[in-house]
Structure formats: structure tokens, C-alpha cells
Amino acid sequence: MNSLEQQFLQEIDTHKGILFKLSKIYMDDILDQEDLYQEMVFQLWRSYGNFKGESKFSTWMYRVALNTALVYVKKDQRKPKTNTINDQVDLPDHSDHAQKEEQLDYFYRAVKELNEVEKAVIFLFLEGLSHREISVQLGISEVNARVKLNRTKDKLQEIIKKQGYEF
Structure with a gap:
């Protein structure tokens, strides 16, 4: 393995x-999540020669991975769907960890109801990016990024309330 490959694998x-x-935000099924993960790594490797280091690796990675996810979702929507049952029934556990897992489950279910751009906005926000950084990643103005983020947060709250759960 050469140093370029080692550097890439270390960054990944x-x-x-x-x-x-x-992959969890954009795909429901665990196998689809794994496939998307692999596709993102593959596309990152294919593009790695074009990474000039003018920005942080993570910034470049966001852009390539998001674009890959969006293309992958569009391709996935054209495939015929098979009925699979992915939900597992667990006995309720009232521990703190179980409550956090339940909250995350509701959150991810709500995120799945968002459109692709809203998913990207909320993902970048959760990753700690500023409005400016979100705007750069999505190729929109900073004001537009702020508006989209606020609307997406409101929409998520409404979806979660409709699910019958509030944090």
C-alpha cells in the first residue's frame, strides 16, 4: 500500500x-445503508486525486459524500421496492441509554420524511457547520441556508409531534 492510499484510508x-x-439519513434498510456507505467511499477514492487541499478534507468529503448520496437516492427510487420488515420489536427499557436510543429512532424516522435538500441541511447543521459553511456546501446563499435550516427544524418538530413523541 502506498502513502497516498494510507493517507486516504486514515482520513476516511x-x-x-x-x-x-x-447513509442512515438517506437509506432506511441496513443493507442499503451499507451499500451507500461503500458507494461514498468509492466515489471519494475516485475523486481523491482531485483533492487539492485548498479546504479541509472533511469539507471536501461532505460535498462528495452528499452529492453521492443524492445521486444514489435518485437511482434507488427508480428500483422496484420489495417488502422487507426492518423494524424490531424490543421490550421497553427505561434506562437512560434506552431513552436516548428511542429519541434517536424518532429523530431518524422524522428525518426520513424530509426531502433530500432538507436532509442535507439538517445533517450539516448536526455536524456543527455554520450557516456560511452550509451555504458553501450546498451552493446557496448564507441567508437561504439560514432560512432553509429554520424551516427544516420547524418541519422536523411537526413530524415528531405527528408521530406522537416530543423531546
Whole structure:
């Protein structure tokens, strides 16, 4: 393995949480999430030669991974769907950890009801990006990013309320 490959793998390992979150936000099924994760890594590797280091690796990674996810979702929507049951029934556990897991489950279910742009906005926000950084990633104005984020937050709250759960 050469140093370029080692450097790439080290960067992917450092920032793999980005890819996990994106795949979970955009895909329902665990196998589809794994496929999307692999596709993002593949596209990142294909594009790695074009990474000039003018921005942080994670910034460049966001853009490539988001674009890959959006293209992947569009392709996935054209495939015929098979009926699979992914929901597992667990006995309620009232521990703190179980409550946090339940909250995350409701959150991810709500996020799945958002459109692709709203998913990207909320993902970038959760990653700690500023309005300016979100605008750069999505190619929109900073004001537009702020408005989209506020509307997306409101929409998420409404979806979660409709699900019968409030944080």
C-alpha cells in the first residue's frame, strides 16, 4: 500500500462518522445503508486525486459524500421496492441509554420524511457547520441556508409531534 492510499484510508477512518450518518439519513434498510456507505467511499477514492487541499478534507468529503448520496437516492427510487420488515420489536427499557436510543429512532424516522435538500441541511447543521459553511456546501446563499435550516427544524418538530413523541 502506498502513502497516498494510507493517507486516504486514515482520513476516511477519521471522518467515517460523516458517512455513517449520511447513509442512515438517506437509506432506511441496513443493507442499503451499507451499500451507500461503500458507494461514498468509492466515489471519494475516485475523486481523491482531485483533492487539492485548498479546504479541509472533511469539507471536501461532505460535498462528495452528499452529492453521492443524492445521486444514489435518485437511482434507488427508480428500483422496484420489495417488502422487507426492518423494524424490531424490543421490550421497553427505561434506562437512560434506552431513552436516548428511542429519541434517536424518532429523530431518524422524522428525518426520513424530509426531502433530500432538507436532509442535507439538517445533517450539516448536526455536524456543527455554520450557516456560511452550509451555504458553501450546498451552493446557496448564507441567508437561504439560514432560512432553509429554520424551516427544516420547524418541519422536523411537526413530524415528531405527528408521530406522537416530543423531546
